[in-house]
Each structure stands twice: as structure tokens, then as C-alpha cells.
Amino acid sequence: MDGIYTLANDVVCNQLVALLNSIEVHAGREMPVAVIAYDNRLTNVQAAIAPRPQVMLLDDPALFAPWEAFSRQVWQRHPTAIATWRKKGIADVYRLTSNRRYAAFDGRAPFDRFLYLDADTLLLNSPQIFFAALDSHSLVTYDFQHKDPSHIFDVTASKLPEVFSPAEIHRAIFCAGCFAGRRGAFSAEQRDWLLQHLAAGEAEILYPNAPNQSVLNYMAMRLAQRESASFSIHNLALHLPPEQATGNSVTSSHFVEQAGRVYDRGHPLTYLHYIGLPADLFNQLCSGRNVDFPYRETFLHYRYLYEPEKQPESRGKRVLAKPGVVKRILKKLRLAFG
Template identity: 45%
Template sequence: MKNGIYILANDAVYDQLVALLNSIEVNAGKEIPVCVIPYDNHLDKIKSEITTRDNVTLFDDYSSIEYWENFATEAWQGHSIAHKIWKERGLSNSGIYRLARYRKYCCFDGQFDKFIFFDADTLLMQPLDYVYQKLDEYDWVTNDFQYKSDINYIFDSSQKKLYEAFSNEIIKSQIFCSGWFASKKQMFDADKTTKILESLKSGEADIMAWRDSDQTLLNYMVWRSGISFYNFAYHDVENATGSHWSSNFEVIDHILYDKGKKLTYLHYMSVSSSKFTSLCQGEDVDIPYKEIFLHYRYLKSPESRPTVFTQPSAFAKIQKSTSDFVSKKANSLMYKYHQLQNFKNR
């Protein structure tokens, strides 16, 4: 049985991918195979990097990519307001918001019998044997505290169908982040995906959160299929470590610790990839655990690591701050507006 790691990436996250690959090599071993799933066709830097690593390959089954993009497109067809909102906000040229993110589903068709999926904005902190071992008992394994956050990031809690379709126990305990998970090959075969689409088209599509992308659908797929589920951060809370960059972790020898225990991984979720690019170009960007990232990014090329970091101009800071504020407020207001409209129309 072959175990491995999948990563979704393109050249826009090149610096993060290099850091992640180095962290895997150092903290899990050079022998663990890694397959990079292309986010799009911008892959020149990644292809060049792969040639330097014997354990890394590029996923090239484009029939699988097409299958999952078509699956995602069909899955959202039954949603009553998502397409309208995406169009109003100019969020999608393809008809589906962030369609490329669904390419991560290709891990169900790939070469590994048991696998762990990493978003590119992560760093591995320890060996993964215990995760693969847990897959001997469960079909789906996660390790995050997403279940403690607002459910509306994943599902529309105003929809009665959510509570009709799933038990309170599932809703309470099985929400997970799609940036890191473990499962098995062919976990979602043609028979399962057909049944999932039937359920969505029966009216359940509206429970998916329109402002999310692959994450809401993947959670739905796991719930609706009824496969066995285990979350270290829920089922073994006393021993679980955090993984989000906003937490206060201890740094020892380039490894992060949470209350004396090694993290499994650090997830830079919601931190823009452009910040990491700017950092690697010598700009003094405020990124949590910046030294940890730089350590792994330049582990194999220390001579390329920036030694002097310049401050962005005052104008650039103001422009960036204003842009972020306006974007966040617009997202929040638009979300509340459509939640209200949806409630009125029920």
C-alpha cells in the first residue's frame, strides 16, 4: 500500500510550496512521495523545482481534473442564489466561484492508496505516521478546530434543510477545514458522487455557503456519504495541538510547540500569498512566525535568503490597509444582505 501527500499549487504560491516541501523533507523524511496538483497552467517555477526533487511529481491526469470541475459545476447548479451573487460581485468568470480549488478532489483518483492533502500555505512540523495509521480505522481524518468557528463559514445555518438532512451531533462535531485532511483513494467513486449530486439537486444545495468554495462542498460530501470520520482536535482534545497562525506557539529549533507538544502543521489560512512573495523579495512584511517560514523556504538555498528587509512605503501601507478594509466590509455587508433576503423568501 502506497502512502503519500498531495498539494494544490501554482507559481503564485511557489515560495510557500518550496517551504512546505522542505518542511516535509526535514520533518517527515525524504522518502515520503509528494504529488503536486496543478491549480492552473502557471507552473514553470514548480516544474523546475520538481526536477530537483526525486520524491515529488506533478499530477497530470487531466481527465480527473475535468471530472471534478464538472462535478463541482453540477453540484452548485441546484443552489438558488449562489450564481446570482457570484455574478453580481464579479466573483466568477467560469460560472463557479474559485473553480480551480476543486482540483484538490483529484487526490481521490491519484497514485496514493492513503493520502494526506496539504494546501500550499502550510508547514509540516512532525512525522505523519500516526495519521496514516488512523486511516486504518477511519475513512476520513482531520486535525483542526474549524468545528468551533461560526458554522456559516461552511453551511447556511438559516436553512431548515441543514437540520433536516443532518443530526445535531454531526453538525456539532464534523465540520472541518479543507486545507488539510487525510483519506483514501476512490473514497468518492462515480457511484457516490452520483448519489451526492442527486441529494444536492433534491434541494439540499442551498445549505452550502455561497461565499465558500471547495470547503463547503467537501464537508457536505463527507457528511452525506456517511463515511467514518475522525478529528484529532475533537476526539482527542487534551492531546491535540493548534494549527492556525493566530495562536501563540513556542519555537524550538525551527519547530512549533503548543503547550509542550509539537504541532502537526502550521496553516497560514487567509494570509495572502502575495505577502510571502513580497517577503521573499526583501520587503519587511508582517507575517506570523516569519522566521520559521524563511528557515524552511531557504533551507536548501541559504545564499538566496534576503538579508536586508525594506519597509513598504507609507502610501503602499495605506493603500493596502484601505483595500483590505473595504473588501472585508463589502463581503460582510453582502453576506448579511443575502442572508436576510434568503430568510424573507423562505
């Protein structure tokens, strides 16, 4: 069975509702969706999915436990991450529960094949382009993260060129906010093999400021090296005809919004990722504050798609929340997503 995963709690519930509505429009109401619990703050999430029989909540600690344990083992092998996090008051692996998305690969997970989308994304076209590519590949992505590998690996690490060539980095790295894969990948034996290589010094190439993304890329790319005949990574952005491939990130300023769709050079985006924008911006907007951020009208379209009467009238002049914060975030990301 094919399905879509996301990761959420009450903090991002407004974004979750928008995402679920966009999935219903572009994938159909029959498309199964599983919401992975980020933590125990789930009251609003449970209320949001209650009227949606195709949506389930995954909040089983036993499903997450082996992946969280693996994450801890990975970062215990990093030369500086744990100590750096402790100095900042982080008692565990930074954003450990973000790694619960790895459970999509678990043999006990509900979907044979899946598309994972962060809660701060919107599906804007059919997801079948991902599932079709899974017929021939193990992991499918669609982004331009290869233009900025510094948010995946520590590009200053001396060992990085020994582990992955520039060509591998170009064709294989991806943003962990959107990827498609299959249940059963990354078995316990494969994870043990990865841990051995990390312990041998390869852990230094990981990027501690985006731990779930860095580790997932390392897992996939290292396994593709080891088992090239049976495990492959396919980035649609690199394989679609150039005139058809679109961007997908809020960091791109040239997209055109039109009636619930977003276009790049006349072509509809498959998904839009509001990467780097804090949930507070969306929650303020949904509370009636007239805050501004890129492609906000598309977010509002899907957030209130089925309940337009609940969309609050924005109060006051449209302003950028905490002046300059969005511009600073987008500049800091330095991503060139289309």
C-alpha cells in the same frame, strides 16, 4: 502507497518550496509528494520540483475533468450561487480549480492513502498520526473548524438542521486545507446520489464563499450518514487527549516559535496553516521587503532551509504590509484553531 498531495501554481511557489522542505524534514525525503496543478502557471513550480525525485506534478486535464464537472453540477443546484457569482464577473464556479484536490480520491490517483495539505501550510511533525488513523477511518482531519461552522455551511439555511444535526456538525466538519483519505472514495454512483439530494433542496446549505471546502464537507458527512458501517470521519482534535491536542492555525497568537518548530503549550504542532494570508505577503517577504505576519520566521526557516545564501536581507523597518490587512483578515476569519 502512502503519499502527500498539495495544490499549487507559480503564485504560491515560495510557499510550495517551504512546504516541500518541511515535508522532507518531518516525513522523510522518501515520502512521495504530488503537486496538483491549480492552473497552467507552472514554470516556477516545475523548476522547484525538478531536483526532487520524490515529487511529481499532476496536471492531467482528464484526471480533473470529472471532478470539475461534478463541481459545476453541484452549484447548478444551489438557489443563488451561480447568479451571485455572475454579478461579480465570475464566469464559472468560484475558484473551480481549487476543487482539483478532490482528484486525490480518484481511482486513477497515484496514492492508495494520502494526506492533503494546502500550499500555505507547513508540516511540523510526523504525518504518521494521520496514516495510523486511516487504518480505522475513511477520512481523518485535525482542526477546530467545528467552533465556526459558518465557513463550512450556510448556518442561516432552514434546511441545515434537517440534513445535519448539531452533533454531526461538531464532530465531523473540517477545514479543507488539511485532511487524509483513501483513493476510491466518492465513486460515480455515490456522487450521483449526492447530486440527487442536492437537487431536492439540500444545496441551499452550502457556503458559496468557500465552495471547495463546503462541498467536500457535504460529500463526506452525507456519505458517512449513508454508509456509516464503511465510511467514517475522525477528527484528531476531538479524540487526542486534551493535553496533547494542539492548534494549527496562524489565527492563534499564543504559539511559540523555536528553531523550525512551533509549540502550543509546550507541545509541537503537527502542522501550521497560514490560512487567509495572501500569497503576496510571502512573495514580498521573499523579494526582500520587511513585511510582517504571524510566524513568519518559521516560514523563512523552511523556505530557505537548503539555500540560506538566497534568503534576501530584509530592507527597512519591519512593517505590516498594507497596514492592518493581516489583522483584518484574521478578525474576519473568526476561527479559534487552538
